[in-house]
Amino acid sequence: MLRAAPAKKPSKNREKLMAAARRLFAGQGYAATGTEDIVREAGVTRGALYHQFADKRDLFRAVLEEMLPEIGRRLFEETMARIESDREDLQVGCRVLLGIYADPEVRRLFLIEGPAVLGLAEWKALQAPLSSLFLNHALQHLVDEGTLNPAEMEPVADLLAGALQQAGLGIAGAADPDAARERYAAGLDLMIDGLMKRR
Template identity: 55%
Template sequence: MTPPIESPGEAKPRAKRPSKNRVKLLEVARKLFGEKGYAETGTEEIVAAAGITRGALYYQFADKEDLFRAVFEEMLAECGQEIFEKTMKGIEHDREDLHVGTQVMLDIFSRPEVKRILLLDGPVVMGWADWREVQRPFHLALIGHALEHLVDEGLIPDQPLEPLADVISGAAMQAALAIANAQDPAAARKIYGESLAQLLRRLAGPSNM
């Protein structure tokens, strides 16, 4: 599974350090969006909790939706890094990337703050098409390389992997959404997690995952 970050040895321009106000706004907004939801969180509450003026908020972000998107993208990147790290610790062979990684993703996306921002409010605030498009590079990075391992070992036919990665990410995200909206998330996590595992076992053969 490929990490959703650049290789440590890859030269890249030094990123400009974000301002203290921006960092504080992201921190406070993330907490409030995660606890109360986007609709129930006002900009006045955000700036009061951050200890800054409304002018400072609008200097950093165009509006509340722009702030939410920044929180969303920051959280998505953090989740991707955590999924990669936990997957690498949880496998003994590269062929296990896909199965372990998707199960780790379901666990992380089941956390209350992550579930609220990435799964429940994300599609509503950003719109379904934009929500999917923002996540697509994240899923292609985490799933695409895992599929390359399966091709290299002859466990699946050599084929264009991007469409297959899209299909698998769609199945994984549908499982995550079903868990997020379930009355009993723990029971749903077990059911949908096993369904996803069965799907991926059939992809590479029952004896290989």
């Protein structure tokens, strides 16, 4: 029997459940974490959990949705701190994002558990708005300076988004995430360098 959609209104219980689930999912993984573990960690009842979330998967998705703005802020702030001109936005931003992907919590929750729990299609759709915002902003600088034609912007953004997703999955599955990050960053540099040299 399908459970009715929950009332997803802000509440202290929701905040407690989100914080507890995030800690447990990051520490021991989605499969090893039961709803009883989450409610015990949060200090709430099972009824409180099911009032806020349809099930464990729904709670997990909410944790990823909470992480996305955090990743976006970190991407923006670290990129802006490193660039000297708008032209560097794309290359530096891609490197910053790969660095974020190598962060243990992001790697575990967003890159390892995310596709496994949600499925690849839903995982890609979840992160698409953040990816589009970053890439469209960075590529617009290249359009403004005449390096990129406006009609080329959408397909280039789609291709770079796919490359970044593949890099993230590669970092997630690597025995040495930092070394994998550097390999993928070097590959992205080659792609972006070719684009930048068109001017």
